[in-house]
Amino acid sequence: LAKTTQPISMDSYEGQEVNITCSHNNIATNDYITWYQQFPSQGPRFIIQGYKTKVTNEVASLFIPADRKSSTLSLPRVSLSDTAVYYCLVYNTNAGKSTFGDGTTLTVKP
Amino acid sequence: GAVVSQHPSRVICKSGTSVKIECRSLDFQATTMFWYRQFPKKSLMLMATSNEGSKATYEQGVEKDKFLINHASLTLSTLTVTSAHPEDSSFYICSASATSPRGEQFFGPGTRLTVL
Numbered sequence: 214l215a216k217t218t219q220p221i222s223m224d225s226y227e228g229q230e231v232n233i234t235c236s237h238n239n240i241a242t243n244d245y246i247t248w249y250q251q252f253p254s255q256g257p258r259f260i261i262q263g264y265k266t267k268v269t270n271e272v273a274s275l276f277i278p279a280d281r282k283s284s285t286l287s288l289p290r291v292s293l294s295d296t297a298v299y300y301c302l303v304y305n306t307n308a309g310k311s312t313f314g315d316g317t318t319l320t321v322k323p
Numbered sequence: 324g325a326v327v328s329q330h331p332s333r334v335i336c337k338s339g340t341s342v343k344i345e346c347r348s349l350d351f352q353a354t355t356m357f358w359y360r361q362f363p364k365k366s367l368m369l370m371a372t373s374n375e376g377s378k379a380t381y382e383q384g385v386e387k388d389k390f391l392i393n394h395a396s397l398t399l400s401t402l403t404v405t406s407a408h409p410e411d412s413s414f415y416i417c418s419a420s421a422t423s424p425r426g427e428q429f430f431g432p433g434t435r436l437t438v439l
Contacts, residue, residue: 245425256327256416256430257367264425300366304426309355311426313367 215240215303217314224320231288233317235301238282243306246277248286251298251316260286260299288319296321325351327419329431336407337439343403344434346417352397353419357428358390361414373400407438 218236225231237246245264249257261268263275263284274287288295298318302311326349336342346356355374359367371387373379373394381387389411391403400419404411414435418428 243424245427247425247427249430254414254433254435256329256418256433259427259429262425262427302428306424306426309426310357310369310372311428312369313359315366 214305214308214310214312215244216312217301217303219299219301219314219317221315222318222320224322225291226322227292228290231291231295231319231321232285233288233299233301233319234283234285235314236283237301237303240281240303241305241307244281245304245306246275246281246284247302247304247311248273248275248284249300249302251300257300291319291321293321293323295319325419325421325429327353327417327429327431329415329417329434331434332432333435333437335437335439338408339406341403341405342407342436343401344415344417344436346400346402346419346431348398348419348429351419351421351429353400354397354422355420356394356400357418357420358392358400358402359416359418361416361433367416370402404436407436409438412436412438 247262248260251257276285298316300316371379371381379392394400416433418430
């Protein structure tokens with residue numbers, strides 16, 4: 214399974230754009246990349262998923278370069294409520310599962 | 324969107340007893356369900372993968388006789404922690420996935436287990 218590496222923590226201020234990058238050097242051809250958000254004592258919540266190039270939804274954008282060895286989650290204009298842990302997962306089609314990395318703790322300050 | 328529920332949300336039990344946690348996909352059929360445990364300020368650790376109608380596949384180091392998993396239908400999976408001990412105290416989270424090459428998982432809210 215592709216191992217993911219993310220920064221342990223990031224700080225930001227309200228209204229700023231936040232970019233969190235995840236490295237997944239040994240991603241396989243058929244693997245998809247998914248990002249989740251988790252608040253304390255809650256299950257992870259789906260944010261966005263992609264395979265290549267750029268994907269955008271109502272809450273975030275996901276940028277994946279051509280070699281797919283990394284991905285960047287972009288959160289526009291964060292607010293205090295975006296303070297959470299963010300995980301990128303790589304789903305391995307052959308194994309039928311993903312492995313969580315350590316995640317990035319994002320702290321948004323006023 | 325896809326909703327996954329867990330019951331109970333919180334349970335306290337005595338050492339030596341067994342505890343069952345239910346995971347239900349409410350609005351879709353989950354061909355695969357995953358069980359994770361999470362310690363404070365740590366990431367989620369995959370315990371096992373279960374497919375409807377077949378035996379669960381456990382991750383290395385997870386005792387299958389300790390953590391019994393049943394996935395009897397496309398909407399229900401259960402995790403039973405047998406003869407619980409204080410070290411089993413943790414946050415247990417399930418997720419459900421429909422048949423998809425993208426592997427999108429939808430997570431339940433989690434169950435906090437405290438073993439006294």
